[in-house]
Amino acid sequence: MARASYSIIAFLRQNPRNTQNPTQIRNLTVGSGGGDDDGENLKQIQNQNQEQLHKKQENFAEIAKQVSKITRTRPRWESTLLSEFPSFDFSDPGFFNELLKQQGNVLLSLRFFLWLNSQGCVLLDSSSCNMLFDALVEAKAYNPAMGFLKYTNFSPETGSLESYIRCLCEGGLVEEAGDVFDQLKGRGVCPSIATWNSALLGSIRAGRIDIVWKLYGEMMECGVVADVDTVGYLIHATCEDNKVLKGYQLLRQVMEDGVVPGNAAFNKLISGLCKQRCYSRISGLLYTMIAKNRAPDIFTYQEIIHGLCKNRKQREGFRIFNDLKDRGYAPDRVMYTTMIHGLCKKRLLAGARKLWFEMIRKGFLPNEYTYNVLIHGFCQSGDLKKAQKLYTEMCDRGYGETTVSYNTMIAGFCFHGRTTKARKLFEEMSRKRIVRDVITYNTLIQGFCKKGNIVESTDLLEELLAQGLQPSASSYTPLIKSLCQKGNVQKAKELWNDMQRRGLKPAVCTCDYIITGLCKHGNATEGMEWLAAMLKSDLRPRQDTLERLIRCLSRSDRLDDALLVLDSMFKIGYVLRKSICHFLISKLCKENSHLFETCLGEIMENN
Template identity: 65%
Template sequence: MARAPSPILIFIRQNPRTRPNPNTQIRNLALEIREADCGGGVIKPNPDHEPSRNAHNEFTEIAKEVCKITRTKPRWEQTLVSDFPSFNFSDPRFFNELIKHQNNVLLSLRFFHWLCSCDGFSPDPLSLNTLFNALVEAKACSVAKDFLDYTGFKPEGASLECYVRCLCEVGLVEEALDVFDRLRGDGINPSIATWNSALSGFLKVRRTDLVWKLYGEMMESNVAAKVDVETVRYLIQAFCDDGKVSKGYELLRQILEDGFDPGSATFNRLISGFCKERQYDNVSELLHTMIAKNHAPTIFTYQEIINGLGKRRNWLEGFRIFNDLKDRGYAPDRVMYTTMIRGLCKLRWLGDARKLWFEMIQKGFIPNEYTYNALIYGFCKIGNLEEARKLYKEMCDRGYRETTVSCNTMIAGLCLNGRADDARGLFEEMPQKSVIRDVITYNTLIRGFCREGKIVESINLLKDLQVQGLQPSTESFTPIIEKLCQMGEIQEAKKLWDDMESRGLIPMVCTRDHIITGLCDQGFIEEGMEWLLEMLKRNLKPNRSTFERLIQCLSQIDRPDDTLLVLDFMFRIGYTLQKGTCQSLVNKLCKENSHFVEALLGEVLERM
């Protein structure tokens, strides 16, 4: 007995005005075939088409219809069988056809899982590999990994290589290494392109340890002889990232001698590294080599040099190079102008900074919020708050909204000029303007209040910082500890020190100096000596004034042995005594009868 027509067929027959579904004939054909089979009848083949071609066309048409249903119908799994009552979805040929026409690989995966829940379906290797490749091509690496775990099948070697590249592109480097091990375990040696892709991926996530691990495996494999210039570029970058720029430079020289050209990016990376290390002779040599290799340094190359000089506070040299660039016909962009304006402001050369400001505008570059902030900072630094406020207003009027950076700049300028209360007003307005206050905002205001001796306000800010869910930094504690030591509140300063260390923060060297001086001022000289010895054990260099204050206190309480011991440490570090301190010490020691004092007094005088 024939199966009852499907709900879709009934709907079409009852609504003749409805636009006919293009798959109706296919479904009817499939239904008629099934009915004929059940009733013993025979359907004569169409003489114009081969049976295999009919089957293929049927798969194609139904695949298109199913793709449409899976894209538009939310719970299609519940009705798909009844929509196509006579069709065998378990045929692997159909699934391959569906993947061809489905433009959403996740919907294909969903259909695959539905098929797996149907009786009689057993995925063939071709279907599995096709779906896996589609997932990899769509960069759905995590889904592809789950698919492998779920099915347990082994993709082809070429598919796994694509998978490695996909994993590296999205940063899943540990998983990429596992796949490499799997490939090699199966006796497959990846291509050099795949190895290079992995090296590139490791560098993107700053895992140079994996770069060197993988490179070691490369040298042990058959691909070692195929290492190309791209591989070398990644190795040079890894050296630079590890702070071993000189080794990267050696590798560059080797490949240049072998006739290979690594490209401008490699030169720029080494130049940037040498700038950070202040090795400007090597920078100059690299520039000449670039030119010799027909790689004319671009404006971005010089941008790296100027940035490197700026980070080392060598803005004078940066300004010289900047002017030289313009003389040689280079056209600085807004980024370089902004960088140079910021550097000149740090030098307090506001006149030159203003000239560059107007020159930049004449060249057609409109100042952005970073350029404004750089010049605002410069005017604040020289105490011209009126001009700084004008620029700030102009920046806002031009449509640049107030940001954390711009507010921090103004707060720093006000605090720098003894206007901490005004800075607090701006600080309190920030939440009303939907501007986030960060740790730098708090630290800047804490430092400003400490400069003005308002220790209570500073401590309250430190507490509020933590209430707001922010993590204090070393700079949050340092000015408060310094001011407490100056005020004689040495015990409170030590409590803050303990709090800072318990958070894993590394105190600044000057903070120890402040505590030693504070202990001496309060008469805790023995403890001050202990703090000094601890600094020396840690190879930290105390300030000269710290030594002199401790020497002065020790000599006042008649501790000549300890006095000379501290003096010896002071000389070993390379400090000398100021004339007044030296005369006072000699007069004090001359009153002693100790043979030890007499023996060392000559050495003291020799080192003056």
């Protein structure tokens, strides 16, 4: 037997006499045809219905308030809620809507919804589902929103789906957003330009430039007209795709059509052009920005200064930095740090320190990154006392207890051969529960290899692997180099094979070290095999490596192979140095072989 709705039960309880006098009810609903009594009776019924509805809403509000408090304060309310409200129908959509308003926590509302369904209650209507879904989307709860859709198989309204796309894109779930685009397409709906732009921006932030171009293609198919934001995102995407000149051409094209992107697009282009050292185009862009009412801001110049410093043009960057101050711009902490870093890389420590104190006078206190930049500069210049003093100051300010700061000091000590001090800092990290990352291990491995301590370096590599860290090529390269120099080429090759098994791409110089090590022990045959493998993989061996192999082959009286290596050396673009030339001529004269002289003559003539 179906359960009576709550409104009927409430009405009967409030009007018990009505159940004993059915005639009275009939008299209220059936009239004689338009008399005053009939109109009055109808009015009474309407008033009673409104009063019932009002009482029902008041009752919903009161119970929703109680249930909200219970679900907020009791961990396992699901097991007792029904017993506390035995006669109440929780599945009424009106009650759930009231609960959603009162609860103020959409995740608790979702939990209540799931509990309600677990009790075998009828699913809420589409209006309530839309209300809950919209609340989840508004709260940026994209994972619960996805789970809600899968659980209910509910189909949200079109506007809700567009908001859902924007929510997913902000959370970096651009592939899932693409599926929602397909749903809208299936309904014959084209999303608004704001939704398309949100998806483009989300794809860029997620590093999915492939999805950017896919979405843009679909935009064109739908006939959506790109706006100024769209253009800015497309320019950003070309730069991320390392197609800066394509972005530059796109900018020129849209400006001819009267569209001028915001400063962010110009700044991204300037950053990309700095990487490619296209400084003439950067100058042109600055003039364009001014002409198009897009005055370069501090971030524009920050990109230029950063690009110059990164490309070893610190003096030019410093000149622009000072020029900005003269023109009234106020550099922020980021720009000061960038410039200090650039000067430190150029070993201009006096200028870096001057900027440091100037920055503090301007009210910008150095942060952890600024401290590490100057500490690294002192370490590189060999002034470890100042580096240690600055490090202590950084720790006193609460910045020192991090992986980055420890790595900076460890690198400084290793650079100057003070591996004992570096090792103490390494152990200190463990005691203070500071994470030691792969950079920490790699720095120490390289430091001990420079000191010739292969045992210590090998132990560190094994510890790195035992900790479950993912090694890099830099974890192996210093060890392979040291092993080859010490004559243990077999162990070096084992490490090489281990790199291959782990899917690591060795640095080109690693092959050079192994070939040099083989030559040192007179193993020219295997050296030739490694060289052939390098050339087949389009790797460029060092000139010193080729010359060592030529000498090794010549000493083994394999002059024909030596001349083949010489020919390869010329094809790569190396110039024959006097020392190796004299060595070859001396060897050929001893052999007194006309054939080898002819071959050498042909090689010299062709190259």
